Amino acid sequence: MDRETNRPKKLGFRPSKAPNPSPSSSSPVRLRPREETKRDSTSSIHERRNPVLDEDEETGSPIFSYLVGTCPDMCPAKERQQRERLRDLSVFERLHGDPSRTSSKLAVKKFCRTMSNAELQEVEIRPLPVLRSTLKYLMNLVDTSDQPFEVVHDFVFDRTRSIRQDLTRQNILDDEAICMYEEMVKFHIESHKKLAMCYTKTDLASLCYLNTEQLMKCLATLFKLFDIHRRSSSLYKNEAEFYSFYVLLHLGGKIPQMGSSLSLWYRKLTLSILQSNEMRFSMTLIRYSQLGNFKRFFTRLEAEASDLQLCLVEPFLSEIRARAISYVNHSGYKLQPYPLKHLSDVLRIKESELEELCHVCGLETTMDEAGMKTLPVKQTSFSLPKLGLPVHSLSTF
Amino acid sequence: MAYLSMGEAHRRITDYLSRFCDAVSSQDAATLSALLAISSNFASLQAPADALNVFQDSNQLVNQVERYAQFAEILSPLLRCLQSYRLGRYSDAYVAFEKAANAFLQEFRNWETAWAMEAVYILALEIRLLAEKADRELSSSGKNTEKLQGAGSFLMKIFGALAGKGPKRVGALYVACQLFKVYFKLGTVHLCRSVIRSIETARLFDLDEFPVKDKVTYMYYTGRLEVYNENFTVADQKLTYALMHCSPNKEANKRMILKYLIPVKLSIGILPKQWLLEKYNLMEYNEVVKALKTGDLRLLRQALREHEDRFLRSGVYLVLEKLELQVYQRLMKKIYVLQKQKDPSKAHQLKIETAVKALNWLGMDMDMDEAECIMAILIFKNLTKGYISHKNKVVVLSKQDPFPKLNGKPVSS
Numbered sequence: 001m002d003r004e005t006n007r008p009k010k011l012g013f014r015p016s017k018a019p020n021p022s023p024s025s026s027s028p029v030r031l032r033p034r035e036e037t038k039r040d041s042t043s044s045i046h047e048r049r050n051p052v053l054d055e056d057e058e059t060g061s062p063i064f065s066y067l068v069g070t071c072p073d074m075c076p077a078k079e080r081q082q083r084e085r086l087r088d089l090s091v092f093e094r095l096h097g098d099p100s101r102t103s104s105k106l107a108v109k110k111f112c113r114t115m116s117n118a119e120l121q122e123v124e125i126r127p128l129p130v131l132r133s134t135l136k137y138l139m140n141l142v143d144t145s146d147q148p149f150e151v152v153h154d155f156v157f158d159r160t161r162s163i164r165q166d167l168t169r170q171n172i173l174d175d176e177a178i179c180m181y182e183e184m185v186k187f188h189i190e191s192h193k194k195l196a197m198c199y200t201k202t203d204l205a206s207l208c209y210l211n212t213e214q215l216m217k218c219l220a221t222l223f224k225l226f227d228i229h230r231r232s233s234s235l236y237k238n239e240a241e242f243y244s245f246y247v248l249l250h251l252g253g254k255i256p257q258m259g260s261s262l263s264l265w266y267r268k269l270t271l272s273i274l275q276s277n278e279m280r281f282s283m284t285l286i287r288y289s290q291l292g293n294f295k296r297f298f299t300r301l302e303a304e305a306s307d308l309q310l311c312l313v314e315p316f317l318s319e320i321r322a323r324a325i326s327y328v329n330h331s332g333y334k335l336q337p338y339p340l341k342h343l344s345d346v347l348r349i350k351e352s353e354l355e356e357l358c359h360v361c362g363l364e365t366t367m368d369e370a371g372m373k374t375l376p377v378k379q380t381s382f383s384l385p386k387l388g389l390p391v392h393s394l395s396t397f
Numbered sequence: 398m399a400y401l402s403m404g405e406a407h408r409r410i411t412d413y414l415s416r417f418c419d420a421v422s423s424q425d426a427a428t429l430s431a432l433l434a435i436s437s438n439f440a441s442l443q444a445p446a447d448a449l450n451v452f453q454d455s456n457q458l459v460n461q462v463e464r465y466a467q468f469a470e471i472l473s474p475l476l477r478c479l480q481s482y483r484l485g486r487y488s489d490a491y492v493a494f495e496k497a498a499n500a501f502l503q504e505f506r507n508w509e510t511a512w513a514m515e516a517v518y519i520l521a522l523e524i525r526l527l528a529e530k531a532d533r534e535l536s537s538s539g540k541n542t543e544k545l546q547g548a549g550s551f552l553m554k555i556f557g558a559l560a561g562k563g564p565k566r567v568g569a570l571y572v573a574c575q576l577f578k579v580y581f582k583l584g585t586v587h588l589c590r591s592v593i594r595s596i597e598t599a600r601l602f603d604l605d606e607f608p609v610k611d612k613v614t615y616m617y618y619t620g621r622l623e624v625y626n627e628n629f630t631v632a633d634q635k636l637t638y639a640l641m642h643c644s645p646n647k648e649a650n651k652r653m654i655l656k657y658l659i660p661v662k663l664s665i666g667i668l669p670k671q672w673l674l675e676k677y678n679l680m681e682y683n684e685v686v687k688a689l690k691t692g693d694l695r696l697l698r699q700a701l702r703e704h705e706d707r708f709l710r711s712g713v714y715l716v717l718e719k720l721e722l723q724v725y726q727r728l729m730k731k732i733y734v735l736q737k738q739k740d741p742s743k744a745h746q747l748k749i750e751t752a753v754k755a756l757n758w759l760g761m762d763m764d765m766d767e768a769e770c771i772m773a774i775l776i777f778k779n780l781t782k783g784y785i786s787h788k789n790k791v792v793v794l795s796k797q798d799p800f801p802k803l804n805g806k807p808v809s810s
C-alpha cells in the first residue's frame with residue numbers, strides 16, 4: 001500500500017472476523033437447498049436452483065448434485081502429473097526452476113471452464129480447509145514475490161478463479177466463503193490500482209478490463225452471499241464497504257456492464273445498506289463527479305476514502321481530472337491563461353503531473369511573466385488519448 | 398363448509414370437465430378463460446375445488462371418460478391446481494398449473510386459428526400471479542423462491558408460440574408485458590432487452606396491429622427502462638404515449654405513468670402544474686418543482702432527503718439529483734435579474750463572490766473554488782453563456798440570453 005499520503009486511515013479494511021467453525025467439525029456448515037419431498041415428484045433434483053450459481057458462469061453447466069471434495073493438496077495429483085508431462089507449469093510452480101517438475105507444495109489447481117460436474121471426481125475438488133490455505137498461499141505470494149506484478153497477477157487471477165469454481169461446485173455458502181470472497185475482492189481492487197500504474201504496457205487496457213470483470217463477478221457473488229445470510233439475520237462487518245465498491249466502480253468510464261443501471265441496482269438494496277456511511281460516501285462521490293463539482297469531489301475523497309476505496313478510485317482520477325481541464329479550457333477567459341498551481345490544488349495532483357496530463361490531452365501549457373505555469377484557455381485541440389491516461393495518485397496538501 | 402355428498406361432488410367435477418371440453422369444441426374462448434382463471438376465485442371454480450377434496454379420485458374420472466381423456470394432460474393437473482389453491486397450498490398450485498399450462502400451450506400450437514387467444518392471456522396472467530403467491534409462501538417458510546423465475550421461462554415459451562406470421566401474433570404484446578412485470582419484480586430487468594428486441598426490431602410485428610391497451614402497458618414499461626438509462630427524449634415519447642392513450646377512468650394507471658414522466662419532464666425543463674401533482678397524489682415532487690422554480694438548492698436537497706427511500710425504490714433518485722444543475726442555473730439567473738434591476742450596465746458581470754454569498758445565505762456551505770467549478774459546468778453544458786475570468790473572480794455573461802432555457806431538450810452531456 002502506498003504510504004506517501006497522509007490521510008487518516010478511516011474504515012481501513014481488515015477481513016471480517018468470521019466466527020471460527022468449531023474445531024471438532026471437519027466439514028463446514030453449508031446452506032443446502034431444501035430437500036425436495038417425495039410428494040413433489042414433478043421437480044427432480046435437476047431443477048433445484050442454486051441462488052448463487054444461476055448467474056455465475058464459472059461452472060459452465062447447471063449443477064446436478066453437489067460434490068464434496070476430497071483433494072488434500074492445492075492441486076489434484078492427476079492434474080499435477082498431467083501438467084508436468086505437458087510442461088504446463090507456471091514459473092511459481094516449478095521445482096528448482098525445472099519447467100517439467102512440480103510438487104504438492106507449489107502446484108495450484110488451474111481454472112478450467114469446460115468440465116461439467118458429471119465428469120469430475122471428488123478427489124479433484126478441494127474441500128474448504130484446503131481452499132482456505134490455498135487462498136492464503138496465493139495472497140502471500142502477491143505480497144512476497146519478486147516477479148513483475150503482471151506475472152503474479154496473471155497467476156493469482158487464474159488460480160483464485162479456480163478456488164471460486166470449487167466453492168460453487170460444493171455449494172459452500174457460509175461465513176468462510178464470505179471471508180474468502182472478501183479477500184479476493186481485495187486482491188482485485190489492489191490489482192486494479194497496480195495494473196493501472198503500468199501505464200506503458202500495450203495490453204494494459206484488456207488486463208484492466210479482465211481484472212475489473214472478475215472483481216465485479218466476485219462482488220456479485222459476495223452480495224448474493226450477504227443476501228442469503230441476511231435472511232438468517234446475521235450481518236457482516238464490512239458489508240457496506242463492499243457495496244460501496246460497486247458504486248465507486250461507476251466512476252470509471254469503461255467498466256464492463258453488469259446488466260443494469262445504478263438506478264435499478266439501488267432498488268434492490270436494503271435501507272440499512274443505503275444509509276450506511278460508506279454508501280452515502282460513494283453515492284455522493286458519483287454525484288459530484290457527474291455534476292462536475294471537482295472541488296467537492298477531491299476534498300471529500302481525500303477526507304473520507306478508506307484505503308481500498310482509494311485504491312479503487314485512483315485509476316479513474318485521470319479521466320475525471322481531464323474532464324475538469326476541459327471545462328476550464330472551455331469556460332475560461334481567452335486573454336488570461338489559467339494558473340496550473342491553483343488547478344493542481346483543486347484537483348489534488350502535483351503540478352508537474354497536471355502539466356503532463358494537459359500535454360497528453362493535446363493542450364499546450366505556457367509560463368507567465370512571474371515564471372508560473374499556466375494553461376492558455378479556449379484551445380481547440382483537447383482530446384482524450386485512445387491509449388488511456390497516465391495514473392496519478394491523490395496528492396494531499 | 399356445508400356437507401358435500403359424494404354424488405354432488407362427482408357431479409360438480411364432471412360439470413367442470415364437460416364445460417372445458419364443450420368450450421374447446423365450440424371454440425368458446427370466454428368460457429374457457431373463466432375455467433382457467435384460478436386466482437380469480439370465482440364461485441364457479443370454488444365449487445369444483447371443494448368437490449375435489451371430497452371426491453379424491455379425479456384422475457381416474459378424467460381418464461375413464463373418452464372426451465375428458467383426450468385432454469388428460471391439461472385436465473388432471475388443472476384439477477390438482479384447483480384443489481391446492483382452494484386449500485391455500487400455493488406452491489403446489491403453481492407447480493400443477495405450470496404442467497397444465499404447458500399441455501394447454503401444446504394444444505394451442507396445434508389449433509390453426511387464434512380463437513383461444515383470450516384463454517392464453519389468462520394463462521399468461523395466472524402463471525405470474527400464482528408464481529408470486531407461491532414465492533410469498535416459500536419465502537415466509539424460509540425456502541428458496543424460484544417459482545416466479547419459472548413463470549418467466551414459461552412466458553417466454555408462450556411468447557415463442559405467438560411470435561410468427563399467423564393471426565396469433567396479436568397476443569405477443571400482452572405476453573411481453575407480463576414478462577416485463579416478472580422481470581421488474583425479480584430485479585432481472587436486463588432480460589427485458591431481448592423481449593424488446595423481438596418486438597421492435599425483428600420486423601415481425603407492426604405496433605399498430607396490437608390493441609391500444611397492450612400498447613399503453615408496453616410503452617409504460619419500456620418508457621421506465623429509458624428513464625433508468627437516462628434517455629430522456631425517448632422516455633418522454635413513450636411515457637407520454639402511454640399517458641395519452643390510457644383509459645380515462647384508469648386513474649391509478651395514470652398515476653403510475655406520471656410517477657416516471659414527471660422526473661423526465663423536469664429533466665427537459667418542463668414543470669408540472671401544482672394541480673396535477675395534487676390530483677394524482679404525487680406531492681413528493683412538489684418541493685422539487687418549487688426548488689427548480691426558485692433556484693433554492695437547499696430545498697432540492699431537502700426534498701431528496703425526505704423522500705429518499707421512495708425515490709430510490711422507484712429508481713428516479715439519480716434523475717432528480719441531476720436537476721441540481723438546473724437549480725443552480727435558476728439561482729444565477731435570479732442574481733443576474735436582480736443586478737440588472739439595480740444597474741443594467743453592470744448586470745452581465747457576475748462576481749463569483751456574489752454567487753457564494755447567495756448560496757451561503759441559502760444555508761449552503763460553498764467557497765470560491767466550488768462556485769467557480771459550478772459556473773464552469775454551467776457554461777460547459779450550455780446552461781449559461783459567457784466566460785469566467787479566474788483572475789478577476791468574475792463571470793462575464795453574454796449580453797444576449799445568458800441563461801438559455803432547455804426547451805424540451807435534456808441538458809447536454
